[in-house]
């Protein structure tokens with residue numbers, strides 16, 4: 001049994017369109033797993049969803065960074081996230097010698113899910129439920145790769161923002177959460193990396209419009225976990241090879257969201 005907290009790594013969808021980025025990330029994950037660090041990968045795939053919706057003649061509307069998901073779009077969203085995105089990452093993991101288990105929030109009772117807000121359609125809000133399935137996988141030295149598709153008690157397939165999915169899973173396994181995006185962390189109004197942010201600084205930058213869209217959702221998800229765990233959550237980049245190396249060594253990268 002591992003003694004260190006599980007590392008919950010969330011990757012954004014842009015990674016899936018970057019072969020080299022995926023290869024580097026999986027090599028880093030393989031090194032950590034070989035050293036006894038349990039790793040749970042949670043992924044998005046917003047850009048693949050965009051592509052698939054466009055190819056099917058559907059339009060996307062986002063409210064506060066969340067995709068409004070009408071019933072006629074859900075099969076496409078599920079296919080892009082739980083299907084294509086999940087399997088692209090499993091394929092990259094296999095290439096790096098990692099044994100992975102592809103899964104979704106709907107598997108193994110890991111979360112409870114309900115509709116978040118009627119205005120968003122089939123968008124889910126999830127709460128941690130039962131870690132048995134994830135711990136079973138992690139204890140084999142395997143890496144769960146989890147998409148953000150959930151299933152409600154009423155049997156609805158729900159689209160969950162992947163940062164919020166990672167939040168629920170990090171709480172579930174009491175893990176260390178690192179949110180990896182295509183930017184080096186939270187940037188200030190001049191595009192410079194901010195090393196550390198607390199709640200009031202976040203509120204100020206959101207009010208100023210410096211932190212917006214997907215980054216607003218991400219930073220708020222990070223803050224929720226930081227406060228729940230009483231330790232910082234890191235927002236960093238999968239693009240940055242140096243950040244990944246530091247992460248493998250257990251160091252801090254990107255922006256630290258303080259509890």
Ligand SMILES: Nc1ncnc2c1ncn2[C@@H]1O[C@H](COP(=O)(O)OP(=O)(O)O)[C@@H](O)[C@H]1O
Pocket residue numbers: 011012013014044046163180181182183185186187188210211212213214215216218
């Ligand atoms: N202050 C900010 N710092 C960095 N990125 C920001 C900021 N405000 C908005 N963004 C946008 O947020 C994006 C990251 O969020 P998102 O697209 O949801 O990432 P991911 O798909 O990796 O989860 C960045 O690519 C950038 O366009």
Ligand SMILES: CC(=O)N[C@@H](CCC(=O)OP(=O)(O)O)C(=O)O
Pocket residue numbers: 011012013014043044045046047049065066067077081123124148159160161162163214
């Ligand atoms: C409700 C909602 O917005 N769901 C997201 C799920 C994917 C996601 O979050 O992907 P990234 O991590 O790449 O942004 C979406 O449909 O785009």
